[in-house]
Amino acid sequence: MKIESQIEKISSFQHLELLANQVVEGFISGMHKSPFHGFSAEFAEHKVYNPGESTKHIDWKLFAKTDRLYTKRYEEETNLRCHLIIDNSSSMHYPKLKDNTQFYENKIGFSVLASAVLMNLLKKQRDAVGLSVYSDNYEYYAPEKGSDRHHRMLLNKLESLLENSKTSKSTDTIAFLHQIAEKIHRRSMIVLFTDMFQTGDEEALFTALQHLKHNKHKIVLFHVIDEKTELTFDFDATPRKFIDLESGEEINIFADNIKEAYANQVSNYFKKLALTCAQNKIKYVPVSVGSNFEKILTSYLVEKQTFG
Secondary structure (H helix, E strand, O other), X not given: OOHHHHOOOOOOHHHHHHHHHHHHHHHHHHHOOOOOOOOOOOEEEEEEOOOOOOOOOEOHHHHHHHOOOEEEEEOOOOOOEEEEEEEOOHHHHOOOOOOOOOHHHOHHHHHHHHXXXXXXXXXXXXXXXXXXXXXXXXXXXXXXXXXXXHHHHHHHHHHHHHHOOOOOOOOOHHHHHHHHHHHOOOOOEEEEEEOOOOOOOHHXXXXXXXXXXXXXXXXXXXXXXXXXHHHOOOOOOOEEEEEOOOOOOEEEEEHHHXXXXXXXXXXXXXXXXXXXXXXXXXXXXXXEOOOOOHHHHHHHHHHHHOOO
């Protein structure tokens, strides 16, 4: 199911929270009888509110009808902590979008909306969420919290990533993953959105990912790509100039001349990533921009089942 069938076409990213809520509500309604035993965004029953209790779960709609205070007693009370990490390097701002294109059809936009979707679900389940953003520097860090104010602050930060496009900024993913690992002390589920455009020592990259697991954290790596151009290299036969968004280097080639060799090399790289992640007990999930978010939500819920 494509995004357009889940949500109304809303071009402005100011509607990020609305879009995220629509995706989650559509996903929940489509689940019917959930196979995820730990998943519950619904309450089991009401109980009379006792003075001195938290007012967080008071059912105000019921109060308007009955003039009495009741609180919702939930079926599942969870204490999961989730830390979202977004790679905001220049390569994540590919492909360059036209004015009439939805913001989630490039890698950073897709990662931002996917993060907002997960935040919405975490909020419904009363779980705590934190956020880290890195590019050529460690741009942002917020620890895991569950308050409405914190949720709004993170949404504002996500929106700002769409406003400020990165130009010729590379990243040292290895260094920043080590820094992030040092900041997350309490056991958490760590969700990373990146296009894995990391040059250098692959072994060092997985050492950094292992560092994220040092406190028995669970790692989910969403490998974000533009499938049409980055995986299948689907370009026409005209000569093209390809520009490295991070280094600015340029090369002129006929895409048809290297398409097969490119596709084979990328396919092998993906297989190696998947195998190495499996060996390191890291959940590896390749996702393409413009696809639906069911894969994101299902992967999260499946991993949550084994997090206890």
